[in-house]
Amino acid sequence: MKPKAVPLKPSARLKQPTHPDSFDLRSPSLVICLGAGGVGKTTISAALAVRAAIIGRAVDVMTVDPAPRLLDALGLGADSSEPVEVQLEGIRHARRGGGSGRARLRALRLDPKRTFDSIVARYALSDAARDAILENRIYRNLSGALAGVADYMAMEKLLELAANPLTDLLVLDTPPAAEAIDFLDAPRRLLELLNSRAISLLGAPGGLFRSRLRMVDIAARAVLAAFDRVTGLNLLSDVQSFVRSFDGMYEGFSARAARAQDKLRAPDTAIVIVTTAESSRIAQAREFIGALERAGLRVAAMVVNRVIAELPDAAELSTARIAPSLKRKLKRNLADYAALKTREEVSLSVLRNSLPGGAVLMVAPDLGREPRTIADLAEIGSSLRAG
Amino acid sequence: MTLPRVLFVTGKGGTGKSTVAAALAIALSHRRPTTLADLDRRLSAAAALGAIPEVSTAVKITGSLDVITLTPRAELEAFIERIVPIRAISRRMLRSRTFGYVTAALPGLEAFLLLERLRIMAGDAALEDRYLVIDAPASGSAVELLSVSSGMKGIAPAGTLNRLADSVHRFLADATRFGAIVTLTPEDLAVREALETAVTMRERLGIVTVAAIMNCVPDLLFDASELAALGPFGGHARLAVRRNAAHEQAALVAPRFAAAGIPTFSLPMMFTPAMGPGEVEKLGRVLDAELLDR
Numbered sequence: 077m078k079p080k081a082v083p084l085k086p087s088a089r090l091k092q093p094t095h096p097d098s099f100d101l102r103s104p105s106l107v108i109c110l111g112a113g114g115v116g117k118t119t120i121s122a123a124l125a126v127r128a129a130i131i132g133r134a135v136d137v138m139t140v141d142p143a144p145r146l147l148d149a150l151g152l153g154a155d156s157s158e159p160v161e162v163q164l165e166g167i168r169h170a171r172r173g174g175g176s177g178r179a180r181l182r183a184l185r186l187d188p189k190r191t192f193d194s195i196v197a198r199y200a201l202s203d204a205a206r207d208a209i210l211e212n213r214i215y216r217n218l219s220g221a222l223a224g225v226a227d228y229m230a231m232e233k234l235l236e237l238a239a240n241p242l243t244d245l246l247v248l249d250t251p252p253a254a255e256a257i258d259f260l261d262a263p264r265r266l267l268e269l270l271n272s273r274a275i276s277l278l279g280a281p282g283g284l285f286r287s288r289l290r291m292v293d294i295a296a297r298a299v300l301a302a303f304d305r306v307t308g309l310n311l312l313s314d315v316q317s318f319v320r321s322f323d324g325m326y327e328g329f330s331a332r333a334a335r336a337q338d339k340l341r342a343p344d345t346a347i348v349i350v351t352t353a354e355s356s357r358i359a360q361a362r363e364f365i366g367a368l369e370r371a372g373l374r375v376a377a378m379v380v381n382r383v384i385a386e387l388p389d390a391a392e393l394s395t396a397r398i399a400p401s402l403k404r405k406l407k408r409n410l411a412d413y414a415a416l417k418t419r420e421e422v423s424l425s426v427l428r429n430s431l432p433g434g435a436v437l438m439v440a441p442d443l444g445r446e447p448r449t450i451a452d453l454a455e456i457g458s459s460l461r462a463g
Numbered sequence: 464m465t466l467p468r469v470l471f472v473t474g475k476g477g478t479g480k481s482t483v484a485a486a487l488a489i490a491l492s493h494r495r496p497t498t499l500a501d502l503d504r505r506l507s508a509a510a511a512l513g514a515i516p517e518v519s520t521a522v523k524i525t526g527s528l529d530v531i532t533l534t535p536r537a538e539l540e541a542f543i544e545r546i547v548p549i550r551a552i553s554r555r556m557l558r559s560r561t562f563g564y565v566t567a568a569l570p571g572l573e574a575f576l577l578l579e580r581l582r583i584m585a586g587d588a589a590l591e592d593r594y595l596v597i598d599a600p601a602s603g604s605a606v607e608l609l610s611v612s613s614g615m616k617g618i619a620p621a622g623t624l625n626r627l628a629d630s631v632h633r634f635l636a637d638a639t640r641f642g643a644i645v646t647l648t649p650e651d652l653a654v655r656e657a658l659e660t661a662v663t664m665r666e667r668l669g670i671v672t673v674a675a676i677m678n679c680v681p682d683l684l685f686d687a688s689e690l691a692a693l694g695p696f697g698g699h700a701r702l703a704v705r706r707n708a709a710h711e712q713a714a715l716v717a718p719r720f721a722a723a724g725i726p727t728f729s730l731p732m733m734f735t736p737a738m739g740p741g742e743v744e745k746l747g748r749v750l751d752a753e754l755l756d757r
Contacts, residue, residue: 113601114476143652213618252476252603307546308622352477355738356507388698396699402689406699409684412734413702419736444705446651 096436097462099377101128104346106238106246106339107376110259111350112360113252116381118142119447119456120350120440121249122150122183126450127457129164129181133244136182136237140230140249145448150183157187159237162450178242191229199328208321213314227251227262231336238339260340260371264333346376351427353380353420362430375435378427380463384417385441424463439463464726464757466491466673467642468588469581469595473605474646475656479678481507482743483646483730484598487676488512489747490755492528496593499524500584501532502577508598513740533580535573542576546623571611571618578612579627582634585641602645602660609635609668636669643672645725648679649713661725674728674754675720680713681706681732728753 101107107124111117118139125137136159142152150162159182193210200206209215230250237246250259304310339345347368351361361378368375393406424439431437438460447453472484481501485508488499498521501509509515509530514522519541521531540557547553581597588595599605612631619625635641643664647657661672685693685703693700709732717727730749733742 112476113603114478252601305622307624308619309624354477356481356510357477386698388702392697392699398692402685402692405684405689406693406703409702409706410699412681412706415734415736419738422737444701444708 094433095431096434099346099348099436099438099460101131101133101245104245104344104376106234106248106342106345107348108248108250108259108340108345109348109350109379110250110253110364112357115350115352115357116440117252117350118146118249119453120348120379120381121247122146123440123447123453123457123460124348125181125183125245125247126164126453127460128245128247129162129179130454130457132179134178134180134242135245135247136184136240136243137247138184138186138230138233138237138249140186140251142185142249143446145446147185149447149449149453152183152185155187156183156185157190159184164450178244186230186233188229191233195229195232195329196325199325201324205321205325208317212317212321227253227259230259231262232332235332235336235339260368260373264337340373347373348377348379349375350379350381352382353423355419355423355426358423358427361427365430365432369432375432377436377438378431379460380424380427380437380439382442383424383439383463384413384420385444387413387417428463437463464673464754466594466755467638467640467671468593469585469597469641470644470673471597471599471605471609471641471670472644472646473599473602473660475653476601478646478648478653478657480601480646481598482511482738482746483644483676483678484508484596485511485743486730486746486750487644487754488528488530488594488596489744490751491594491596492525493747493751494755496527496591497529498584498588498593498595499528499530500581500595500597501530502534502600503598511738511740511743533577535577538576538580539573541580571614574608575611575615575624575628575631578608578631578635582631585634589640602656606660606663606667609664609670613668632668638671641670643670645672645675647675647677647716649677649709649716651712654716654719658719658723661720661723672723672725675716675725676750676754677713677716677727677729679709679732680729681709681734683707683710726757 101124107121109117109121109124118141121139122137122142125135129135137150139146139150139152142150147153151160153160162181162183164179164181196209196215197206200209227250230248234246234248237243253259340347349361349364349368351357365375365378387410390407390410393403393410396403398406424437428437439462440456440460443452443456443459445452447456470487472480472487474480474483481503484499488497488508489512491497499508499512501507509522509532512524512528512530514524514530518532518534519537521529523529543557544550544553547556581595584595600608612628612635615624615628616632619628643661645657645661647653657675661675664670664672685707690700690703690707693703713729720727728750730746733745735742
């Protein structure tokens with residue numbers, strides 16, 4: 077997204093939103109796709125990446141939970157946590173410049189657990205500290221398949237990949253989210269846990285630190301201890317040792333998180349919300365927009381995936397030389413899909429009315445089949461149009 | 464068809480899970496009192512019935528159908544208030560940031576308490592001879608949710624939670640009390656995810672899937688000779704092929720589920736310009752005739 081297309085003052089945006097007429101993949105260095113599960117976020121991420129590579133950019137795309145056929149399309153194995161070159165031969169028919177002249181596409185899958193382990197290893201002050209963290213019950217719960225950690229780790233991997241000077245554009249697919257902000261907010265949440273002085277102080281054996289405990293911490297400690305006794309969880313000691321073992325690593329984490337936050341707000345970062353035209357999905361997409369605006373993040377584009385492709389002309393039927401019974405059926409078929417198209421149009425107009433300033437609404441017509449090849453992804457990418 | 468007290472409706476995102484849950488609740492309520500429990504934070508099942516219920520409070524839709532919304536957070540609060548009976552302390556604890564961090568580090572706790580709530584509701588449903596239909600999260604998160612009871616046993620080796628984990632585990636694996644329904648559309652990905660979910664639930668948790676409900680199945684309009692007469696090109700031909708392809712894809716689904724011992728039921732594609740309570744009611748009538756009369 078070109079920075080000049082964005083009105084500077086939020087107040088100006090509220091009155092008269094201006095919307096660019098297409099999503100420009102030539103300028104951003106980072107595209108982040110957000111959306112609920114099942115809307116085709118991974119497909120759209122991959123299609124945008126292919127499209128950018130076709131116009132000549134050096135692109136990396138990181139997927140989170142791709143469908144098996146999409147993995148095949150991108151040439152990814154079950155264990156591709158490092159970028160793999162994707163073959164673009166045969167689809168790179170139109171190179172229209174705008175890139176660095178070193179067009180390529182690489183794809184990788186995010187492995188949240190492995191990424192987390194490697195960060196711990198990077199920042200731990202000693203081997204003993206590292207092992208203490210990796211063995212901790214809280215860490216093992218945190219570092220598994222839980223959504224928050226995948227979010228944080230995607231952010232970590234993003235910084236690593238974005239630092240590569242040979243890449244023009246990084247396209248990031250994100251874990252499915254109930255809240256758009258879950259992903260963007262992940263570093264802050266994890267840091268809060270690590271930085272919760274209160275927790276480490278809870279276990280302090282009196283003396284020097286005692287006086288620093290506020291009343292509310294003392295109360296919390298008492299109830300947590302009671303909670304542990306009744307539930308049998310023994311959480312308190314685990315949380316304490318978890319937080320303590322991060323001593324001295326906090327600075328490293330915190331600096332990374334701050335850089336990630338800066339990156340999200342950079343002028344050459346484009347946030348894309350992916351949705352489908354179903355009314356419940358549209359409602360969710362609107363909540364996403366609201367959450368992002370409250371967080372001060374700019375939405376560059378909304379992509380409505382799998383919209384019904386252009387319907388044929390009813391007039392064609394009156395002149396067609398086919399059996400009357402078949403003609404009647406075709407008329408009914410057209411009327412049926414026109415009804416669905418009307419439903420979709422209502423959803424799209426709702427979305428159009430809540431489009432944030434500076435954002436463009438795009439639609440991706442339904443391919444009519446599951447994308448299986450790079451050519452399918454290229455087709456989706458090139459069929460993206462203003463909606 | 465004999466159904467368990469609790470029907471846990473899950474499926475891939477976009478398969479109309481909430482619509483199916485609402486239609487199923489309507490169909491069941493024609494026979495016995497029924498509660499639709501909405502676990503979906505966006506309350507789409509409740510909205511499909513034209514209701515906006517408050518969290519944890521049942522709202523009556525008809526004489527025999529009510530809707531309740533359950534959230535993990537509300538269950539955690541209720542649990543804390545139960546084990547810490549002094550309100551001033553339990554409130555303070557819930558508000559404390561420290562406690563927030565601890566529960567954030569153990570997200571399974573809230574989910575587990577939600578399952579415990581479902582177990583208690585199932586007991587009540589048995590006493591009152593009613594059905595409980597649950598609009599559950601989409602399949603991936605649903606399996607995660609159902610798995611927390613076994614995880615909880617590992618985290619809490621003794622105490623209240625350990626005992627609760629045992630009883631939740633028995634509840635989920637009891638086919639007279641608990642059964643899953645997987646929703647799908649006639650698309651390969653959705654079919655595969657529904658099958659995988661059913662198999663995972665059975666193998667990992669002993670949960671029986673009582674039915675696969677396939678949503679959005681268009682009726683067959685064109686026969687093969689008619690499609691041939693249209694030729695391969697032209698917008699009308701493409702649209703006709705599209706409808707027939709969905710219908711044919713749907714016909715291939717039932718045998719795949721039958722092989723896993725799961726009956727399949729189809730709901731028609733509603734070719735209407737809007738999807739409102741009237742459409743959900745119609746789908747409910749289809750389920751009433753197809754599923755419940757079997």
